[in-house]
Amino acid sequence: MGRVEGSPEQSLMTASEIAVHLLNTCVSLVHYDAYMFGSTLQGVGQDIDILIVGPAGDPLTQLKKELRYAGESLPLHILYMQPSEERHTQFVAREKCIPLAHLAASCRRSRVRTQF
Amino acid sequence: MNWQIKYALASFAKERQSSAEHVGGDIIRIMTRDRPDVLAAITSVETVDQATAARYREQVEGLDFLCGYRAECVWEGEAIQYLEENRIGWGSFGTLGSAALDGNANSAPHKVYKFSDRLLRQYGRVEKVDREFDRIHRITLRGGATLRIGMIADYEPTANEVRSLWDRFGPVDIVWNINPNGTPQPEANEAGRELGCEVMKWDELKDRLSKA
Numbered sequence: 001m002g003r004v005e006g007s008p009e010q011s012l013m014t015a016s017e018i019a020v021h022l023l024n025t026c027v028s029l030v031h032y033d034a035y036m037f038g039s040t041l042q043g044v045g046q047d048i049d050i051l052i053v054g055p056a057g058d059p060l061t062q063l064k065k066e067l068r069y070a071g072e073s074l075p076l077h078i079l080y081m082q083p084s085e086e087r088h089t090q091f092v093a094r095e096k097c098i099p100l101a102h103l104a105a106s107c108r109r110s111r112v113r114t115q116f
Numbered sequence: 117m118n119w120q121i122k123y124a125l126a127s128f129a130k131e132r133q134s135s136a137e138h139v140g141g142d143i144i145r146i147m148t149r150d151r152p153d154v155l156a157a158i159t160s161v162e163t164v165d166q167a168t169a170a171r172y173r174e175q176v177e178g179l180d181f182l183c184g185y186r187a188e189c190v191w192e193g194e195a196i197q198y199l200e201e202n203r204i205g206w207g208s209f210g211t212l213g214s215a216a217l218d219g220n221a222n223s224a225p226h227k228v229y230k231f232s233d234r235l236l237r238q239y240g241r242v243e244k245v246d247r248e249f250d251r252i253h254r255i256t257l258r259g260g261a262t263l264r265i266g267m268i269a270d271y272e273p274t275a276n277e278v279r280s281l282w283d284r285f286g287p288v289d290i291v292w293n294i295n296p297n298g299t300p301q302p303e304a305n306e307a308g309r310e311l312g313c314e315v316m317k318w319d320e321l322k323d324r325l326s327k328a
């Protein structure tokens with residue numbers, strides 16, 4: 001997965017790297033609110049919990065295809081919610097979900113720091 | 117080393133109750149104090165059918181457990197029957213971790229569906245259970261009626277989960293939210309109505325079975 005082999009944990013993508021990978025691979029994500037939550041935010045988890053909030057129908061079918069491709073070598077665990085379901089459950093606040101865009105931005109910032 | 121082995125080894129290293137080493141290919145050995153070592157295959161397939169299960173059994177002498185690493189991994193009924201008849205445990209990575217600690221890897225079934233499967237089999241009104249998939253049971257009641265039941269384990273089943281279950285496995289009469297603390301979302305109930313099935317918890321299902 002693009003890292004030098006060391007211990008198994010060292011060779012796995014970080015939360016920020018996963019966010020960059022998903023945003024770069026799944027163009028349909030621009031139509032949805034996408035978050036990460038769970039243990040991957042604290043390091044390595046058994047799987048990578050992703051929340052997708054947005055409309056059902058054909059756009060969702062397309063997004064699922066893209067995520068399936070993007071997750072070929074990742075243990076993605078994806079929860080899809082309609083906006084009303086997220087409002088009922090307050091899932092984003094309750095599970096302390098972080099937008100993928102924020103995670104990706106932090107990855108890009110750290111790369112810039114490394115370059116200088 | 118493939119991705120699922122990396123994740124499996126990293127998870128065991130993090131949990132620290134058991135340790136694990138890569139044997140080769142999809143195979144790891146799990147060591148737990150005062151428990152037998154477990155030889156486990158970690159597969160990345162999305163569906164485990166009987167051919168997949170048989171291939172692992174034939175290729176790995178002494179296989180104790182077959183683990184589907186993906187959260188969405190589906191197990192076909194024939195694969196489950198084959199593995200159980202051959203004394204090989206099966207299920208998720210969480211099931212494997214628990215089985216290694218409990219020392220029962222050869223007989224452990226997928227822990228997500230273990231209790232709901234048992235509930236159906238032990239319920240007096242149920243005469244016959246045909247497990248088509250890990251989460252899809254066709255039951256015959258003593259009165260002769262049959263029901264096809266699909267299980268969703270999530271805490272708050274969504275409309276998407278109901279629709280995905282229907283799309284993946286075909287029509288069901290009942291979607292059973294098997295999480296004892298779960299609450300199906302109103303949108304999930306509505307999706308069930310639109311498709312032509314009911315979304316319910318165990319108490320409602322029990323009531324339904326007693327009246328069918």
